[in-house]
Amino acid sequence: MPGPSTTERLRVRDPNDIVTARRAARELCAQLGFGNADQTRLATAVSELTRNVIQYAGEGRCQIEDVSDAHSLGVRVTVEDQGPGIPDIERALRDGYSTSGGLGAGLPGTRRLVDHFEISSRPGLTQVIITLTRRR
Ligand SMILES: Nc1ncnc2c1ncn2[C@@H]1O[C@H](COP(=O)(O)OP(=O)(O)O)[C@@H](O)[C@H]1O
Ligand SMILES: [Mg+2]
16 A cells, blocks of 8 residues: 655745755655656756746745555656746747756756646746656
8 A cells, every 4th residue: 555645845945945855856756666767857857947946036835746646656846936927938948048048958858857747827926847657
Protein backbone atom coordinates (compact mmCIF):
# COMPACT_ATOMS: atom_id res chain seq x y z
CA MET A 1 0.00 0.00 0.00
CA PRO A 2 1.25 3.49 -0.75
CA GLY A 3 2.02 5.60 2.27
CA PRO A 4 0.33 8.89 3.04
CA SER A 5 0.85 11.30 0.16
CA THR A 6 3.03 14.29 0.76
CA THR A 7 2.54 17.95 0.00
CA GLU A 8 5.14 20.57 0.74
CA ARG A 9 4.38 24.26 0.58
CA LEU A 10 7.32 26.59 0.44
CA ARG A 11 7.66 30.34 0.33
CA VAL A 12 9.89 31.71 -2.42
CA ARG A 13 11.38 35.04 -1.51
CA ASP A 14 15.15 34.96 -1.54
CA PRO A 15 17.82 32.93 -3.32
CA ASN A 16 18.08 30.49 -0.40
CA ASP A 17 14.49 29.50 -1.08
CA ILE A 18 15.54 28.35 -4.56
CA VAL A 19 18.00 25.96 -2.95
CA THR A 20 15.38 24.74 -0.48
CA ALA A 21 12.72 24.19 -3.17
CA ARG A 22 15.19 22.46 -5.44
CA ARG A 23 16.29 20.14 -2.66
CA ALA A 24 12.72 19.38 -1.55
CA ALA A 25 11.77 18.47 -5.14
CA ARG A 26 14.78 16.19 -5.49
CA GLU A 27 14.14 14.53 -2.14
CA LEU A 28 10.48 13.82 -2.81
CA CYS A 29 11.41 12.37 -6.22
CA ALA A 30 14.01 10.12 -4.63
CA GLN A 31 11.63 9.06 -1.87
CA LEU A 32 8.96 8.11 -4.40
CA GLY A 33 11.41 5.99 -6.38
CA PHE A 34 12.29 8.21 -9.35
CA GLY A 35 15.78 7.64 -10.72
CA ASN A 36 18.66 10.02 -10.45
CA ALA A 37 18.16 11.56 -13.90
CA ASP A 38 14.53 12.34 -13.10
CA GLN A 39 15.49 13.82 -9.74
CA THR A 40 17.88 16.13 -11.56
CA ARG A 41 15.26 17.03 -14.19
CA LEU A 42 12.76 18.11 -11.59
CA ALA A 43 15.33 19.90 -9.44
CA THR A 44 16.51 21.88 -12.47
CA ALA A 45 12.96 22.77 -13.49
CA VAL A 46 12.13 23.92 -9.96
CA SER A 47 15.23 26.11 -9.80
CA GLU A 48 14.35 27.82 -13.07
CA LEU A 49 10.75 28.49 -12.08
CA THR A 50 11.54 29.71 -8.57
CA ARG A 51 14.36 31.87 -9.94
CA ASN A 52 11.85 33.48 -12.29
CA VAL A 53 9.52 34.17 -9.36
CA ILE A 54 12.23 36.04 -7.48
CA GLN A 55 13.55 37.81 -10.54
CA TYR A 56 10.27 38.94 -12.10
CA ALA A 57 7.76 38.99 -9.24
CA GLY A 58 9.87 39.40 -6.11
CA GLU A 59 8.17 36.59 -4.23
CA GLY A 60 5.78 33.70 -4.56
CA ARG A 61 5.09 30.11 -3.58
CA CYS A 62 6.12 26.62 -4.56
CA GLN A 63 4.03 23.54 -3.81
CA ILE A 64 5.45 20.06 -4.30
CA GLU A 65 3.05 17.11 -4.27
CA ASP A 66 3.08 13.38 -4.53
CA VAL A 67 0.47 12.49 -7.16
CA SER A 68 1.45 8.82 -7.49
CA ASP A 69 -1.15 6.13 -7.86
CA ALA A 70 -1.19 2.35 -8.17
CA HIS A 71 0.15 2.43 -11.72
CA SER A 72 2.55 5.33 -11.79
CA LEU A 73 4.90 7.49 -9.84
CA GLY A 74 4.04 11.15 -10.08
CA VAL A 75 5.25 14.39 -8.67
CA ARG A 76 3.59 17.71 -9.38
CA VAL A 77 5.04 21.14 -8.67
CA THR A 78 3.05 24.35 -8.75
CA VAL A 79 5.02 27.60 -8.76
CA GLU A 80 3.04 30.82 -8.57
CA ASP A 81 3.39 34.50 -7.90
CA GLN A 82 1.29 37.62 -7.77
CA GLY A 83 3.66 39.71 -9.84
CA PRO A 84 3.11 41.64 -13.08
CA GLY A 85 2.49 38.55 -15.22
CA ILE A 86 3.80 37.56 -18.63
CA PRO A 87 2.12 39.61 -21.39
CA ASP A 88 2.94 37.20 -24.22
CA ILE A 89 3.31 33.62 -23.00
CA GLU A 90 3.98 32.17 -26.44
CA ARG A 91 6.94 34.49 -26.85
CA ALA A 92 8.20 33.80 -23.32
CA LEU A 93 8.26 30.08 -24.16
CA ARG A 94 10.55 30.63 -27.14
CA ASP A 95 14.21 29.73 -26.75
CA GLY A 96 16.33 32.80 -26.21
CA TYR A 97 13.56 35.25 -25.36
CA SER A 98 14.42 37.23 -22.25
CA THR A 99 13.37 40.63 -20.93
CA SER A 100 16.27 40.67 -18.49
CA GLY A 101 19.24 39.98 -20.75
CA GLY A 102 19.23 36.38 -19.52
CA LEU A 103 19.58 33.23 -21.59
CA GLY A 104 15.84 32.89 -22.08
CA ALA A 105 16.16 29.15 -21.59
CA GLY A 106 14.31 28.80 -18.28
CA LEU A 107 10.73 28.33 -19.45
CA PRO A 108 11.38 26.46 -22.73
CA GLY A 109 14.03 24.31 -21.03
CA THR A 110 11.68 23.51 -18.17
CA ARG A 111 8.94 22.55 -20.59
CA ARG A 112 11.26 20.06 -22.30
CA LEU A 113 12.38 18.52 -19.02
CA VAL A 114 8.98 17.49 -17.72
CA ASP A 115 6.07 15.32 -18.85
CA HIS A 116 3.37 17.88 -18.34
CA PHE A 117 3.73 21.67 -18.43
CA GLU A 118 0.97 24.19 -17.94
CA ILE A 119 1.34 27.94 -17.68
CA SER A 120 -1.18 30.68 -17.12
CA SER A 121 -0.49 34.30 -16.47
CA ARG A 122 -2.24 37.59 -16.01
CA PRO A 123 -1.30 40.65 -14.02
CA GLY A 124 -1.45 39.53 -10.39
CA LEU A 125 -1.23 35.78 -10.96
CA THR A 126 1.30 33.70 -12.82
CA GLN A 127 1.11 29.97 -12.29
CA VAL A 128 3.24 27.18 -13.73
CA ILE A 129 2.33 23.56 -13.06
CA ILE A 130 4.74 20.80 -13.99
CA THR A 131 4.47 17.06 -13.55
CA LEU A 132 6.89 14.20 -13.86
CA THR A 133 5.37 10.72 -14.18
CA ARG A 134 6.79 7.23 -14.62
CA ARG A 135 5.19 3.82 -14.79
CA ARG A 136 5.87 1.74 -11.72
N1 LIG B 1 7.07 34.63 -13.01
C1 LIG B 1 7.22 35.49 -14.02
N2 LIG B 1 6.60 36.70 -13.98
C2 LIG B 1 6.74 37.58 -15.00
N3 LIG B 1 7.48 37.34 -16.10
C3 LIG B 1 8.11 36.16 -16.20
C4 LIG B 1 8.02 35.18 -15.17
N4 LIG B 1 8.75 34.10 -15.56
C5 LIG B 1 9.25 34.40 -16.75
N5 LIG B 1 8.89 35.63 -17.15
C6 LIG B 1 9.19 36.29 -18.45
O1 LIG B 1 9.51 35.29 -19.40
C7 LIG B 1 10.81 35.51 -19.95
C8 LIG B 1 11.49 34.19 -20.23
O2 LIG B 1 11.78 33.50 -19.00
P1 LIG B 1 12.96 32.44 -18.99
O3 LIG B 1 12.71 31.48 -20.10
O4 LIG B 1 13.10 31.89 -17.61
O5 LIG B 1 14.26 33.29 -19.40
P2 LIG B 1 15.11 34.34 -18.56
O6 LIG B 1 14.70 34.26 -17.11
O7 LIG B 1 16.52 33.93 -18.80
O8 LIG B 1 14.80 35.68 -19.14
C9 LIG B 1 11.52 36.36 -18.90
O9 LIG B 1 12.57 37.14 -19.47
C10 LIG B 1 10.38 37.23 -18.38
O10 LIG B 1 10.11 38.30 -19.24
MG1 LIG C 1 14.47 32.48 -16.10
